[in-house]
Amino acid sequence: MDKEHLHYLEQLSEMYPTIGKASSEIINLQAILNLPKGTEHFVSDVHGEYEAFSHVLKNGSGAVRKKIDDVFGEALNNSDKSALATLIYYPREKMELVKKEESDMDSWYKTTLYKLIEVCKTVSSKYTRSKVRKALPEEYAYVIEELITEKPEVLNKEAYYESIINTTVELGTAEEFIVVLSELIQRLAVDHLHVLGDIYDRGAGPHLIMDRLCKYHSLDIQWGNHDIIWMGAAAGNLTCIATVVRNCIRYGNLDVVEEGYGINMLPLATFAIKAYKDDPCSRFVFKVAPSGADNMESDLIKKMHKAIAIIRFKLEGQLIKKWPEYGMQNRLLLEHIDYDNGTIEIDGKTYQMLDTHFPTIDPSDPYRLTDDEEEVIQRLRSSFIHCEKLQTHVKLLLKKGSMYKIYNGNLLFHGCIPMKKDGSFAKVNIYGREYSGKALFDILDSYVRKAFFSGDEAEREKGRDIMWYIWTAPYSPLYGRRKMATFERYFLEEEELKTEKKNYYYDYINKPETADMILREFGLHDNINHIINGHVPVHRLRGESPVKSNGKVIVIDGGFSKAYRRRTGIAGYTLIYNSYGLTLTAHEPFESPETAVRDERDIVSKREAVEMLDKRILVGDTDIGFKMKEKIADLKLLIAAYRSGEIAEKDN
Structure with a gap:
């Protein structure tokens, strides 16, 4: 040896x-x-929709209801199964409703506890006793273990279990015990969670989602471009900060930065009133209007919207000039405005602008911030980098997140593999060297981490700046469009200028040979390997399928965000990968937890098998299993x- x-x-x-x-x-x-492999749960593009996301975690995209069906079969009707499922998702809320209608609560407690124990036995059966024990709350660990563990030495099992349950009810702890069992079922129904990006923006609760993920038992995250821009803001990049604030205002979610993260918007508001006091800012309306805002408040927010948008365009111009290798010179638009005539020249054509009031722009130096703008953005920077909660959330994104993930033979990423017109991988210049395919993902991942951890300030600066590039650049794997037409949507009438053409990846990914090429690039060569992809919503209303390339590619962005639902026709796709195979779930729009409890409504509208296997997958067939074999x-x-x-x- x-x-x-x-x-x-x-x-x-x-x-x-x-x-x-x-x-x-x-x-x-x-x-x-x-043992059978644990259930993997894939979600993507939740975009701040906390209540819908929370519900999907609770029901495991139908995994909990399936366990109920497995346990009770025809012994319970659909109504009783729905009631039990709702209790597992929202135990406290459901019990409050039951107490208003049920005359004999002790009997209800006993019956319900028996049902929950049976479901617990089933969901825990694929785990070792040690793993189940670690999932148990300390104060109830012994009792639950006694109830869900087969005890061949006990001759009269029914009497044994009955005595435990009766004592629990008599002591007045049945309700708390029901809550504990329900949460345990949720916990054991899903072994590992994959979040394929875009936790942030659009919806009102990304900070709540991040709080929830900080406590989740086992997960990984593939960064989306909306996550990266928040990471860049947390690292102190001024352009990322301006973008984050603009996005929150645009979608009526200033509460996310003000209340969710405690970032002071008063300096921006004060500046906006002063700089744009006589400007109606009519082009700077909300994508989604905030509820409860009066006319005066809405007028102020529109001024803030324009103020931060102009700051953003200036800062973007500074970055493009600073790093010509980003290849984004065509987005240097402020220097092509004729400020006297209110027109702009784009690709050799002149267009009339819809808003020509630019009191803070110097035509001779259009990307320079005024002193007041500089003060606003620096004060915002101080708030972002010193926000303890945001820094905690970004630490989770760094610890559990990456540009891509290979897990149990599946390649997970948020956006695309940048491609050229001929279907080959595009070569992308990153700080003077060209990268493509897997190498592009790897170098971008390394620079994101350098922004937070490098001891070389020059490298940290490159890392901070690259996060804006990843957010918006044409050859960014997480964006994947020719341009982000924010400027055009504000200032120009012509619809053709607002088109954001997708990268050629989206043309080729429907071809099995392209999927095979990508999988090989990432070291995956088996027919059972898949690409699981987020970022671009699947338009089910147009007949688009989330399953592409003969089942090799599965796109799970079905539109969690309310802003997408009119186009997609659903409220998100999720994917379950258990020991039997892959199952795709389409979700109905989620109204509220109150509606879900009252009407016993789930949001799983359709479950369809993507790939069912003849032989059940065991832990020995997984990545964890391979490591165990090496250890053996x-x-x-x-x-x-x-x-x-x-x-x-x-x-x-």
């Missing part, structure tokens, strides 16, 4: 100091390898080293 391997085994012996302990761990791991092999070598005398056993 070589010295390097022997040194590793000596380190391993610290954890397993005897043949007995090493053997015991091998037996344990071998048993786990033969190492432990066997350790035992051999103990027996040969190369390593001495240690005292217990």
